[in-house]
Amino acid sequence: MDVRMLKIILKKLRGRYGTRLHTRLKHRNMTELFVAVLLSPQCNDNQVNNVTKSLFKKYTTLEDYANADLGRLQKDLSGLNYYRTKARNLKEAAKRLGLNFNGRIPKSIAEMVSLRGVGRKVANVVLNEGYGINEGIAIDTHCTRVSGRLHIPGGREKNPVRIEQWLMENADRKEWGGISNLFIALGRDTCRPRKECDRCVLRNVCPSSNAMDKR
Ligand code: SF4
Numbered sequence: 385m386d387v388r389m390l391k392i393i394l395k396k397l398r399g400r401y402g403t404r405l406h407t408r409l410k411h412r413n414m415t416e417l418f419v420a421v422l423l424s425p426q427c428n429d430n431q432v433n434n435v436t437k438s439l440f441k442k443y444t445t446l447e448d449y450a451n452a453d454l455g456r457l458q459k460d461l462s463g464l465n466y467y468r469t470k471a472r473n474l475k476e477a478a479k480r481l482g483l484n485f486n487g488r489i490p491k492s493i494a495e496m497v498s499l500r501g502v503g504r505k506v507a508n509v510v511l512n513e514g515y516g517i518n519e520g521i522a523i524d525t526h527c528t529r530v531s532g533r534l535h536i537p538g539g540r541e542k543n544p545v546r547i548e549q550w551l552m553e554n555a556d557r558k559e560w561g562g563i564s565n566l567f568i569a570l571g572r573d574t575c576r577p578r579k580e581c582d583r584c585v586l587r588n589v590c591p592s593s594n595a596m597d598k599r
Pocket of ligand 1: 533574575576579580581584585586587588590591592593594
């Protein structure tokens with residue numbers, strides 16, 4: 385993979401999936417976005433949306449999470465994998481946001497990852513989706529799988545840090561948030577664990593394509 389090929393791939397993906405892709409996690413404001421993304425690891429979007437549908441009616445502010453009874457919050461999150469840990473993380477993160485960030489979701493990765501349970505991927509999604517800030521590129525399991533098949537450095541070793549680093553070095557900064565969403569769209573469409581190269585928009589340029597018309 386080189387810069388020229390990356391440009392070709394992104395152009396094809398934009399042509400297929402558009403330029404206005406967003407997270408499928410339902411939210412109406414920054415607090416809800418933060419909570420939904422924080423709860424999303426190891427879960428699919430539907431699972432999270434099912435839980436947040438009632439959660440967001442009960443808890444409307446960060447203080448509500450900070451002051452929540454932990455047992456009660458765990459029960460409210462019980463439809464999610466790792467709900468006990470996630471409830472603890474959410475309560476602690478909300479407390480810290482109140483104490484150290486004036487009750488606002490911070491705008492940098494360094495500040496975001498200082499919150500309990502927040503890693504680089506969560507930080508990148510919240511910053512890009514919520515504020516339009518491109519400080520890094522969120523690499524989830526779809527992005528990792530797609531990167532491996534496209535032979536992006538770090539992809540075949542399933543190393544999200546290396547994938548993100550290479551993409552940041554080789555793509556225009558304004559595209560960073562879009563790359564993540566485009567790779568996710570591809571990973572949900574044709575480049576699933578069981579790939580469907582025959583109908584993939586990248587079938588003629590992808591090094592892992594098994595489509596009949598591969599050049
Ligand atoms: S051609 Fe096949 S392996 Fe390559 S991105 Fe498309 S679905 Fe994935």
